[in-house]
Amino acid sequence: MTDTIQAKARQMMDDPIALFSKSITQMHMIDQHELESIQRTAMSMRFEEHYDSIEVLHTLADRLGVTQLDEFNDVVPLFFPHTAFKSYPASLLDKKRFDLMTKWLNKQTSYDLSDLDVADCDSVDEWIERLDEQTPLEVITSSGTTGTISLIPKSKHGARYNMQLWKMFLFQTFGQEPTEEQLNPVVDVIWPNHYKGKLGHLRVGQMIKTEFTGGDESRFHALYNDPIDTDLMFLASKLRAAASRGELDRLVIDPKLLARKDEFEAMQARRPAEMAEFFDAITRQLSGKKIFMTSAYPLMYDMARKGLELGFKAGFAPDSAILTGGGTKGFELPDNFMEVIKEFLGVDTIQEGYGMSEISAFHWACEKGHYHVQPWVIPFLLDPETSKPLPREGVVTGRAAFYDLFNESHWGGVISGDEITIDWSTPCECGLKSVHIHHDIMRYSEKQGVEDDRISCSATQQVQNEAIEFMKEFEA
Amino acid sequence: MSANTDFRIPLFIRGQLIEDNWVEFSGRAGGTGFSAPDIHVYADQLPLRNPADMADLYQVPFEEILDVLERLGQALDFETNPYIQEAYEAGLVAANYPSELLKSSYIQLPMVFNREAIREIAEQRIGIAYLEGWVNQTLTDGRDLRIRAFGARTLHIPAGNGGLVSAITIIRNVITRSDAIIKAPSNDPLTAMAIVRTLYDIAPDHPITRHLTVGYWKGGDEVLEEKLYRPENIEKIVAWGGFASVKHVTKYIQPGLELISLDPKRSATIIGPEAFESEETLHEVALRTACDIGVANQEACASARVIYVLCGTDAAGLEQINRLGELVYEKLMGLPNYITSKPKSFNRDLAEYLDATRMDDTFYRIIGGEDLEGAVIVSQFDEPVDYSSLLSGRVSNLVPVDSIEKVTAAVTALTQTVGIYPESLKEQLRDRLPLFGAQRLTSLGYACSPTVAMPQDAIEPLRRMCKWIVEETCDPEKVYPMWLDQTA
Secondary structure, three states: OHHHHHHHHHHHHHOHHHHOOOOHHHHHHOOHHHHHHHHHHHHHHHHHHHHHHOHHHHHHHHHHOOOOOOOHHHHHHHOEOHHHHHOOOOHHHHOOOHHHHHHHHHHHEOOOOOOOOOOOOOOHHHHHHHHHHHOOEOOEEEEEOOOOEEEEOOEHHHHHHHHHHHHHHHHOOOOOOOOHHHHOOOOEEEEEEEOOOOEHHHHHHHHHHHHHOOOOHHHEEEEEOOOOOHHHHHHHHHHHHHHHHOOHHHOOOOHHHHOOHHHHHHHHHHHHHHHHHHHHHHHHHOOOOOEEEEEEHHHHHHHHHHHHHOOOOOOOOOOOEEEEEOOOOOOOOOOOHHHHHHHHHOOOOOEEEEEOOOOOOEEEEOOOOOEEOOOOEEEEEEOOOOOOEOOOOOEEEEEEEEEEOOOOOEOOEEEEEEEEEEEOOOOOOOOOOOOEEOOOOEEHHHHHOOOOOEOOHHHHHHHHHHHHHHHHHHHO | OOOOOOEEOOEEEOOEEEOOOEEEEOOHHHOOOEEEEOHHHHHHHOOOOOHHHHHHHHHOOHHHHHHHHHHHHHHOOOOOOHHHHHHHHHHHHHOOOOHHHHHHHHHOHHHHOOHHHHHHHHHHHOOHHHHHOOEEEEOOOOOEEEEEEEOOEEEEEOOOOOOHHHHHHHHHHHHOOOEEEEEOOOOOOOHHHHHHHHHHHHOOOOOOHHHEEEEOOOOOOHHHHHHHOOOOOOOEEEEEOOHHHHHHHHHHOEOOEEEEEEOOOEEEEEEOHHHHOOHHHHHHHHHHHHHHHHHHHHOOOOOOOEEEEOOOOOHHHHHHHHHHHHHHHHHHHHOOOOOOOOOOOOOHHHHHHHHHHHOOOOOEEEEEOOOOOOEEEEEOOOOOOOOHHHOOOOEEEEEEOOOHHHHHHHOOOOEEEEEEEOHHHHHHHOOOHHHHOOOEEEEOOOOOOOOOOOOEOOEOHHHHHOEEEEEEEOOOOOOOOOOOOOOO
């Protein structure tokens, strides 16, 4: 028995798809007692590995005197706040000290980055690209309003693996074993977003492009062909921070970035034409076809509203996969926004999911609208103020925290800024046995009416425009 | 009333106490709520409609004003005044101050009304002669001027740092012979009310009592604001507080309605290399620094947060600053609890940043803070932490710098106070730092010990609160008469 648990735990960490025979039904119908013992064992194994390979975890565990993890709650003191991913001095990026940035990142990841060549590295984008080329990492960024960017050392392997999971969840049906076509779907992908970038969702876009189109990249239809530039996003973040501190007069723009001002302006100017082209593609060329489309709620609603205003309707094949999620904060969405999206797309169902940049897992919503926690993730509810674990029984609302056993390139335990509700004691009405999260999820910052310090993916273009406008004024 | 029950903020309109039409409000960040009369019911009564009704204030000699304020101060005794006790209880619930700290601010309240202190404020900041009557001046063109400082119908939006700001607001209103509408801050809901109710009890019909209105409404209540914030109702708004709330008020500003903005201010500290001259000096510098951090639990705009130390960034300099950091933390923990004590609550974002910073000591070292009792972050290079704007709850950041040029980075348009050691460094910096935004340079250890008898936030709020009226006499024999035909 112990051996079996050990073996299953290893497989849960390394290859959960194989553990559950490529079936999402098996993933979410596993006996919860068995699952918990697999999870406990895997958690303990992963901690041992990461204690040796991730320096910041080592330091934290030593400081707290944690030497091994036995029970779920043992991991709670080791959870990282979201700030862990931006704990470097932002001035290192300004000064282009990518040697020191690499040293910092090296402490966050299980991989050895000490051989990275950063000679003549001249921008944040370039540094991340060198990491892409020379290491197993595929770093994702997220921007905040505090003048920094978060850098999360994800791995290429994990990103690719996740796409296999996405395919399974997008095209399989709970309760039915998968068909060959469901396992290897080839579809046109509609990507109502920028073509690429280092932000988490844009990295996913690139993965989708290769994994969902059967290798035919012409079947990937992005709204905007230009990438989101990391250095421009960094400027945007510094701009917001400087404005709030009354220090705009101190803000200096990297001359190399400033030299690209015309390039950025041209990019802004191209957008209306690109949008028209995009609508043409999705409403004329792809009408009636089976497609996959994903984006955050506000972007998807925006696209649908604009399309309907222009007199377009997409009318995709009914077995198309549409996925959305993410928060709606800062955007005025009408109550019927999902209906507007459905009307434009011509589909009956839109799938929803819940995830966050800091962990790899994405939790799909069932027909009841509950997000089912993936079996390789251990969910926690914490007291929102003290971060102490709340009981794992009954209906409990608290701060969401997750331990992702599949995370290999960085520590898998993170505390979120989200308030969620879990009914630990009642199985979901949909019939699945897995832990399920109530549909209503709120940011604590939203609840307290304070400004969130992260820039959501839906607000990316807006802050990017702010940075370009500032560059224009700066030069003037 | 126990500290956990909801409390009530009545409405006081020029001597009339209203306790009716209660509506409930939630506290800050979902904390304990309170009730207040529905302000919309009384909105028409808030402004002093007829400016002529201010004439009664000019029948009162200044010495009589001082008499009333002196009696008021004596009546604000914490031990015997139930309004003050209630304000203290409400403050405990509504604000982040530990009890001993808050209590000491109420115990000191009567001293703020000291007769000579108020005379000094009036004399130094305005000139009592201008308040009492017309002051003569003869200009070089020959005209005779008589200048007098009149009061104005003014709306006050004070900050809730303990009860002091409410007291200052009332004193300034009385000195300038103005008519005040005071919007009580949600984190100090009852101090202004306690003072005006005490005043009513000792001088119910006095003109200064009849020109004070105190109430609560939610900041950003646009229905009320659009009705009230108009030049026909009020001439000036004195707004303290955070960026968002002051910015919000600016939309009502128009000709005839002026804003006196005492807006968000950060403060800085600069310590010269002389601090390390002897062990004794180092201990004193650490103690004074701890005092600037700790007073009022770092809730004041003048509190020390980022502290630049001119010790250099080489190994020897870092050793010095790390040692200073240890001492500052030790002294901070040793300060008595009527000055400072463990914060009642701690900014969660800051706690998360501290947790993350602690994982790697390459760039920053953290001394203390494990129990959210306060901490000293010591930068190991010449920059403050990126989250310096969050520093609160007795968390400061010592930053080593190599040269005096670098310390100007400490000062921006939002900098209020700069605490400096030693005095010679202050003299060296005083002509330079104001160019970048510093408003007050003071001796290390005195950042949170200001007096009302000096300019504030680089303006003269008392002079701004007055309307400076000129009466002039022009004798055609002395002042050139324009009507005379030059060609004739």
